[in-house]
Amino acid sequence: MTPQKAAEIANARNSLIAICEHFQQNRNGQSSAAFHQDIADRLSALAGRKTPWTQRYIVSVKNGRVDPSQSMIWAIKALGYMIDDGHFLIAQSRPVDVLAYGEVTPGAVVLPDSRACAYVACNVVFVPRVPWQRYCCPDCRIKNYRMR
Numbered sequence: 221m222t223p224q225k226a227a228e229i230a231n232a233r234n235s236l237i238a239i240c241e242h243f244q245q246n247r248n249g250q251s252s253a254a255f256h257q258d259i260a261d262r263l264s265a266l267a268g269r270k271t272p273w274t275q276r277y278i279v280s281v282k283n284g285r286v287d288p289s290q291s292m293i294w295a296i297k298a299l300g301y302m303i304d305d306g307h308f309l310i311a312q313s314r315p316v317d318v319l320a321y322g323e324v325t326p327g328a329v330v331l332p333d334s335r336a337c338a339y340v341a342c343n344v345v346f347v348p349r350v351p352w353q354r355y356c357c358p359d360c361r362i363k364n365y366r367m368r
């Protein structure tokens with residue numbers, strides 16, 4: 221495991237502990253299992269899982285017996301943002317690696333879906349500037365026109 225990955229896992233574990241402490245306030249005599257299943261359900265919803273994670277998995281991640289999966293790390297980050305009054309868009313977005321041509325601030329929320337350039341010989345996938353943009357650049361539009 222890279223030191224980077226180890227740090228990411230340690231951060232996620234600490235955030236999960238903080239999240240549990242946050243929700244502890246309105247636990248209202250819930251059993252530990254029910255309480256942790258509630259946390260598991262919240263994280264599962266954010267990760268878009270059809271089958272929710274189990275409370276056992278949450279407890280195991282919390283006390284360091286198991287390392288969280290990548291999707292759980294994202295869900296923990298998202299729930300952490302939501303608790304810290306983050307915007308729902310940030311909570312529901314997921315990190316991806318992109319090649320940015322324009323100015324994209326790290327952590328920026330990119331709203332449109334990406335699409336493949338309509339010129340078949342081009343293999344660029346891009347995020348359109350406007351909804352009707354079909355080509356990644358004017359050059360591809362011209363080449364596609366010439367092909368007809």
Ligand SMILES: [Zn+2]
Nearest residue numbers: 337342356360
């Ligand atoms: Zn293109």
